[in-house]
Amino acid sequence: MKKTAIIISFFLSILLLISCVCPHPRPMTNIPPEPQLPIAPKTVSPLPEIVTMDEFTLIGKEKDFTQETMKQIPQMWMDFMGQEDQIQNMASDTEAWGVSYNMDYSGSSMAFTYFVGAEVTSTDFVPEGMIVHVVPASKYAKFTHYGSLEDLSITYYYIYNKWLPQSGYDTGDGDELELYDERFNPEGINSEMFIFTPIK
Incomplete structure (x- = not known):
């Protein structure tokens, strides 16, 4: 009897050990599927490069616009x-920037300020009719726009x-940026330019 009790105790110990070591089946949960990436038009890179840019300085022209103007x-x-050839201390002679800021959606038509300029390493001299604009540091999603500027609205959409x-x-709260360099050709279907969308 004592021997039988020892054997039963031994088997109970084994069963307890197995129950602790073996994984228990977990209840099924409704795991949502990974979001599907939207199908991108041919005018834009489907996935952007996420970049962080430091503050930099531009010299150029500024004007307020609405959707109508x-x-x-x-x-x-x-x-x-x-x-452009009047600007001194340019950081690059192949790059120009378009910058949108002061976005206002409160009225019946979107209003914003648009700046056209070139990056500079010094603001000691500012040509007549131009101003200085400092682009604040920000995180951006950098997209490539392919082809004609006539299709730029498709890319932004x-x-x-x-x-x-x-x-x-x-x-994000940063400026919306457009970068035009030697890959940009306003009349070419193989043209490329870059859009930096501020994100957070």
Whole structure:
């Protein structure tokens, strides 16, 4: 009897050990599927590069616009290009920046300030008719826009209405940036330019 009790005790110990070591089945949970990336149009890189940029300084021209008047922006670029050679201490002779800030959605039409300029290493000299604008440090989603500027609205629609809502980011407080360098050709279908969307 004593021997039987020892054997039973031994088997109970083994069963207890197995129950502790073996994983218990877990109840099934409703795990949501990973969000599907939106299908990007051919005008834009589907996934941006996330970058953090330090503060930098531009010299150029500034003007306020609304949705109704923003068609005048190309003329603003023409005016800037006509004076660009007057800017001294340029950080690069192949880059130009378009900057949007002071965004106002309170009225019936979006209003904003647009700046066209070049990065400089010194503001000792500012050409007549131009001003200094300091771009604050910020985190950005950097997209590439491919092709004509006529399709730029398609790219912006994708960024703000498709990519951003499912990205896990919110719109940041920094300036909206456009970078034009030697890869940009206003008349070429193989043109490339870059959009920096502030995020947080």
